[in-house]
Amino acid sequence: xxxxxxxxxxxxxxxxxxxxxxxxxxxxxxxxxxxxxxxxxxxxxxxxxxxxxxxxxxxxxxxxxxxxxxxxxxxxxxxxxxxxxxxxxxxxxxxxxxxxxxxxxxxxxxxxxxxxxxxxxxxxxxxxxxxxxxxxxxxxxxxxxxxxxxxxxxxxxxxxxxxxxxxxxxxxxxxxxxxxxxx
Numbered sequence: 588x589x590x591x592x593x594x595x596x597x598x599x600x601x602x603x604x605x606x607x608x609x610x611x612x613x614x615x616x617x618x619x620x621x622x623x624x625x626x627x628x629x630x631x632x633x634x635x636x637x638x639x640x641x642x643x644x645x646x647x648x649x650x651x652x653x654x655x656x657x658x659x660x661x662x663x664x665x666x667x668x669x670x671x672x673x674x675x676x677x678x679x680x681x682x683x684x685x686x687x688x689x690x691x692x693x694x695x696x697x698x699x700x701x702x703x704x705x706x707x708x709x710x711x712x713x714x715x716x717x718x719x720x721x722x723x724x725x726x727x728x729x730x731x732x733x734x735x736x737x738x739x740x741x742x743x744x745x746x747x748x749x750x751x752x753x754x755x756x757x758x759x760x761x762x763x764x765x766x767x768x769x770x
Contacts, residue, residue, distance in 0.1 A: 609669035
């Protein structure tokens with residue numbers, strides 16, 4: 588239901604990748620891409636840092652595994668320059684992203700939404716969207732207590748209203764007929 592990119596900054600920038608360790612001695616480095624097609628990150632250039640002040644242009648990219656690329660950036664010609672960029676998150680303005688399909692949402696658009704119970708009671712605010720491999724999970728921070736982790740499924744989140752900045756959440760133990768381990 589949800590798609591990457593993930594983090595949205597207060598300036599309207601959305602994280603589309605993060606630079607990793609250098610790859611060789613000629614300035615190439617690894618890049619974990621958060622775009623649906625990992626090589627598609629090249630379509631959103633120039634990329635920026637979180638502040639929007641530093642710009643980065645990918646000269647070349649090749650896929651090495653799943654969402655991991657090896658890239659060459661303009662102005663990065665050796666291993667030392669590449670090392671200086673390790674763990675740097677890369678962003679683009681949200682308005683550069685295509686509109687998602689119906690029933691699809693960018694993680695960044697979900698972050699900050701108010702989670703409400705079916706009766707309208709506020710549960711908390713979505714602070715992150717995690718994907719540990721078995722599907723997206725909303726991290727919801729209530730006003731008090733620990734965060735709630737809720738699977739981002741139609742059963743658990745039947746309504747997402749981006750215009751109203753809310754979503755309706757049915758907590759997993761409230762879904763009728765769902766068998767729970769240890770129950």
